[in-house]
Amino acid sequence: MSDITGVAASQSTQYEQETQRQSLDGNNGLGQDAFFKLLITQLQNQDPLNPMEDRQFISQMAEFSSLEKTEKLYTLLEDKLSSNQVIDNSNLIGREITANVEGIELKGIVEAVKSSNDKVLAVLDTGSEIEINNITQVKNVEA
Structure with a gap:
């Protein structure tokens, strides 16, 4: 049982380190590249006796897709606001x-x-x- 606990702790530690590295790079939001790096790290270091379920993987992909669409919408709204201020x-x-x-x-x-x-x-x-x-x-x- 201690081996499984060690693998889970290692996975958690690597995830935290990757997240901290992204924060230190000055990137306040995780981009597509960072998301896939985290996902690959998570898949590589998962517990073989308790692998990530398909539902978790699909859920993470859906969350990322939603976030990406929200960022695009935010950019469009910023552009529209800028145009409206010029017109006003x-x-x-x-x-x-x-x-x-x-x-x-x-x-x-x-x-x-x-x-x-x-x-x-x-x-x-x-x-x-x-x-x-x-x-x-x-x-x-x-x-």
């Missing part, structure tokens, strides 16, 4: 804005609104790009 702020085009950036007051006429690195920026006629969050005043341009 497009009313600034042609208007004069004042913004406070690191204690410096900048003014200019907005020529475009764009999304870059998860931030929405107003592109001014001066060539400056200002984060929408830094705008302190919006005025109509007098003709």
Whole structure:
């Protein structure tokens, strides 16, 4: 019986080490490669007298598939949100804005609104790009 206990402890220890290694690599979420590495390690080190059942294997694959689809959906939602923020702020085009950036007051006429690195920026006629969050005043341009 002690051999079986030793194998189970070894399997648990290897699983924990692999999980810790993934965390140390800075990967907060387990990707497809990490999942398959863990699965292979788990299968290689399973107790031959008590092997993993098909139901467990299928359950793990289903969970991974669900997680992968959720990540894709999250990415699509992020892209949609970014697009919506650009559209929502497009009313600034042609208007004069004042913004406070690191204690410096900048003014200019907005020529475009764009999304870059998860931030929405107003592109001014001066060539400056200002984060929408830094705008302190919006005025109509007098003709």
